[in-house]
Amino acid sequence: MWTISGDYDENMDSGEKSFISENVALYHAVTAGGRRKFITWTSVKKYVISRHRVGFDKNILLGLIAMASDLIVEEKIIAERPGVYDIRKKAYDDILSNYYKLHTDNLLEKTRHAMILEKIGKSPLVDVETRKLLNDLLGLQKSEDTIEMLRGIEDIYMKYFPLFAQADGSEGDAVRGDKNANRGDFSDFMLEEMFEDPEESDIEASIEDIASALLGDAQGDTAYNKNETSQQILRVQEEDLEKIYEKVAYYYGNSFLPLNEVKQLQNRVCQGAHGSCRIHMTDGVIRSESKNEFQEKYVKRHQTKNIDAFRANYKVFKRNINKLKDSMARTLVQEEIADRIPSDAGKIVANKLWRVNRSSNNKVFVKTIDNDKGSFVVDILMDSSGSQRRNQSKVAIQAYILAQALTLVGIPNRVLGFSSFLDYTVIKRFRDYQSPLSANDNIFEYFCSGNNRDGLAIKATCQDLLKRREDNKILIVLSDGRPNDIKVGKGQVKDLHAAYRGRVAIEDTAREVRTARQQGILVLGVFTGKEQDLMAEQLIYGKDFAYIKDISRFSEMVIKYLKQIILN
Structure with missing residues (x-):
């Protein structure tokens, strides 16, 4: 072409x-x-x-x-x-x-x-x-x-x-x-x-x-x-459908999960509106065994474009990373300091005993208040569908800045992107919780194509997040408030389920967000779409969402949210 x-x-x-x-x-x-x-x-x-x-x-x-x-x-x-x-x-x-x-x-x-x-x-x-x-x-x-x-x-x-x-x-x-x-x-x-x-x-x-x-x-x-x-329902013959499934790993990279674990994951999350869907977890064509040289070149081309955009303002972005890291570090240190306050009970202070029966201030004890809020873990989930294409380099850079700041300050974090290919929701892992700092460079492989099934992506992401031992589990979702996906039907069989779009998609995504919160995960939606889709974002994320017209404020906005969680 x-x-x-x-x-x-x-x-x-x-x-x-x-x-x-x-x-x-x-x-x-x-x-x-x-x-x-x-x-x-x-x-x-x-x-x-x-x-x-x-x-x-x-x-x-x-x-x-x-x-x-x-x-x-x-x-x-x-x-x-x-x-x-x-x-x-x-x-x-x-x-x-x-x-x-x-x-x-x-x-x-x-x-x-x-x-x-x-x-x-x-x-x-x-x-x-x-x-x-x-x-x-x-x-x-x-x-x-x-x-x-x-x-x-x-x-x-x-x-x-x-x-x-x-x-x-x-x-x-x-x-x-x-x-x-x-x-x-x-x-x-x-x-x-x-x-x-x-x-x-x-x-x-x-x-x-x-x-x-x-x-x-x-x-x-x-x-x-x-x-x-x-209704965005694509009718596919059974034999052709199986051929398509064989191509997913070829185009997106092999799964990093064994086949039995993939099936277990699909059995847990591919239910309800996602009953006919499948999950593909991958590190991408560059970092997994792949014979698709064309797709590998295609991803590298986008990677180079994102890196060039980062290098064009390297000093500014480097300063932002250090600023966010220092801000988070100060907040964490401040909250870890134990406060000692006068009290009517606690540990007695000998040099205050003279106050007994001699002063109206009879607080001769001191109480130690532990401000430790527990440990934190953060998942960053980015919409990688075609609707984000015009912001591609900006999103990649902001996710990199955020991951760098969190990694340098010692907070485990994972960065994922999601899009859909026919009835597959493809979740690409850029860095894992225990990955070294150098793994953040993988975020520049971020590129946008296909549709987006937000509800299924959130549900699948939460499976691993719930297994973490940290006290505070946080999920940051970057999207445009427009979950939208085609539905794949076999042959001409009638299916009562509507395609994944509009009210159906919004209600499903909102349901998965509320389920995650009920399980103890703090979910923040970061909205990058148009004002006309703002109501949909509010329906999905409730009060915990941030609307940013300038995507370059993404990392700053998320750090501000994380600090509020730590303080409160």
């Missing part, structure tokens, strides 16, 4: 990756590079977000965009690099061999199948509706620019697919009406395109969160149901 696009700052979205075969994965990387070179990809992202807000089905929309953009970029890439023709042929052979697994009543899948046959010179026998949709998509190949392509996709969507929306724009009952009902039109998107900051759009609704529809090529059928709205 980097080679084709020529832009080494770009990343592939999750929906552009494939698990069918190496040939298909290579072809998808080529087309991903072509999209970024020949199409204004930020405009496409903004268009999907804009249309999804007003009720368009994102899975259908992304499917149309994938087919239309491939039509536009493929021939241009082949003209520049003739060898891509052979790559495409091998990929199409592998894709076609997988179509027997897919459901045949899906209009998008039938059209995609027919389009591939058309490209390799065959004449597919299809129904009238599929043929019309195919011809309309082929007509987009002549689009002069990205905006013309998107305008054509908008017309195709309104021609072939129903629109789900309520009058107020929220998701609800299916309403099949005229194409202008309650949704605005293409000119609304054009106004956003002209005036809206693309980074703000990415924050509001990350393309990675809505690109799961493109996974249909690779992992099964994301079936389009004409009678219900999308």
Whole structure:
């Protein structure tokens, strides 16, 4: 993708990756590079977000965009690099061999199948509706620019697919009406395109969160149901699901827990809303045995970016570490000093005995008050989902500063990051409680991708924290107040559980926070999101949360909280 696009700052979205075969994965990387070179990809992202807000089905929309953009970029890439023709042929052979697994009543899948046959010179026998949709998509190949392509996709969507929306724009009952009902039109998107900051759009609704529809090529059928709205449920065939599970360690690094311990952990925590989920505990691809050289290079690239940001202001950050360490040390020493106060009972003071019957102050004893609050242990749990990407280096630096200060002052601490890959919640360990000071450098491996299942991550993290012998167990959770994850379903089996998002996700995360507190863990939520999500953060963490608009104050805020705990 980097080679084709020529832009080494770009990343592939999750929906552009494939698990069918190496040939298909290579072809998808080529087309991903072509999209970024020949199409204004930020405009496409903004268009999907804009249309999804007003009720368009994102899975259908992304499917149309994938087919239309491939039509536009493929021939241009082949003209520049003739060898891509052979790559495409091998990929199409592998894709076609997988179509027997897919459901045949899906209009998008039938059209995609027919389009591939058309490209390799065959004449597919299809129904009238599929043929019309195919011809309309082929007509987009002549689009002069990205905006013309998107305008054509908008017309195709309104021609072939129903629109789900309520009058107020929220998701609800299916309403099949005229194409202008309650949704605005293409000119609304054009106004956003002209005036809206693309980074703000990415924050509001990350393309990675809505690109799961493109996974249909690779992992099964994301079936389009004409009678219900999308609930972020990805339908995957049983045999493909097992293949995906085999890939988790390949992409994220091997688990540092033995298989039997992983199963025991999953039996304890993967219940209720997480009943179909799994846990993967890893030190990452760099520090665990991994044969995935590409992923290792990818993580090292982010590591270098984080380290460069730290070195750019090294003196300032070093001063902050020493300042926080000294502040914590003074508080701990002060609280460990035993106070001796005059009292009516306790240890007698001989030189005060003259007061007996001679003075109204007859306190001739001294009492020693022990201020020792007991020992402390701290867990730092960081949201590593794609929504944190713009703060990535800042979060890594602040977590490093905090871990350095705590380690230097002698407080055991562990630093973890969490994200999700399909129904796996991946928890990456950067440092453990007894790790040496040098292990804090691992925190710079922090990078953001995927979704986030906060409730399960908190529940799994607390399992080890509860085993610690320290008197005061503290969990610091850094997040944007938006727990959000897709749900993986097998085949077309109906499942009554909703996808992990919105109220379902907030209530579950709040439940896990309260359970942790009932078990004696002090939980602080550090909120780094938008004000519109502030209420969700309050519902989750109650009064023990901190809202910081500037992520560079994260370590300072946490130290202040820890000092309050020690003093009170």
